[in-house]
Amino acid sequence: MDRYSMEELIQLGQDERDRVQKKTFTKWVNKHLIKAQRHISDLYEDLRDGHNLISLLEVLSGDSLPREKGRMRFHKLQNVQIALDYLRHRQVKLVNIRNDDIADGNPKLTLGLIWTIILHFQISDIQVSGQSEDMTAKEKLLLWSQRMVEGYQGLRCDNFTSSWRDGRLFNAIIHRHKPMLIDMNKVYRQ
Missing domain, CATH: 1.10.418.10 (Calponin-like domain)
Known part of the structure; x- marks a missing residue:
């Protein structure tokens, strides 16, 4: 504890947690995206255009969703918005997650979105x-x-x-x- 302040130790713990979550969530996403012949390497980067996010929701739900084909920021924002609107339509509670957060690769909110999707599509199906x-x-x-x-x-x-x-x-x-x-x-x- 001599080398680090308490704040630094807390930050190190939070950084490690985020790293583990990113790795775990990336594996979970890829487990499902393989059904759509897709793969991601970086959770924060590879969801930014909305295409992988839409594909993930299509695989999990069995529904077909529209998507924008362009590569401009507007198209990326629109694709992410399609995914977020679909989740809201499915009664998934999204707290403070906007399309630009995901399109900009915001780590905390991307992790939060994927955790929310996991909760809705995986854990909510648990029968005990x-x-x-x-x-x-x-x-x-x-x-x-x-x-x-x-x-x-x-x-x-x-x-x-x-x-x-x-x-x-x-x-x-x-x-x-x-x-x-x-x-x-x-x-x-x-």
Whole structure:
């Protein structure tokens, strides 16, 4: 802690989180874009013209969306707007994400948009026994996480922040699915 101030350490942690999210979200997008014979290398750059974003939504939804063919900024903004309007039409809540944010490659808002798409098209489809009809995707995911760590001594999943800080819940979920990968005795000792 001698070399870095607290603010610098916090910034380093945030930068690492953003780097991991970018890499993870890029893989998720490519997993779906392959069905449209498309691929992205840089999440922030390759969504800017709206074409990959529209293709992603088409693959996820099965719907066909219009798109502008030109290469000017106006066409890029229009394509991103088509994608955002489609999401709003599907009742996806977009908070402070505008077409120019994505067309300009804004990292935070691009990550936020992709996370919102993941929540809507992937996590909202999760079915967990014992769920109520009106549960949000986040509540379903929390319930699923709680079920996954049942029976693991001293582990509780109450939220997506402090409950996950020491890594034990993550290890328990991996252990639940692939016990040979994680030595839970070592996890408990740490």
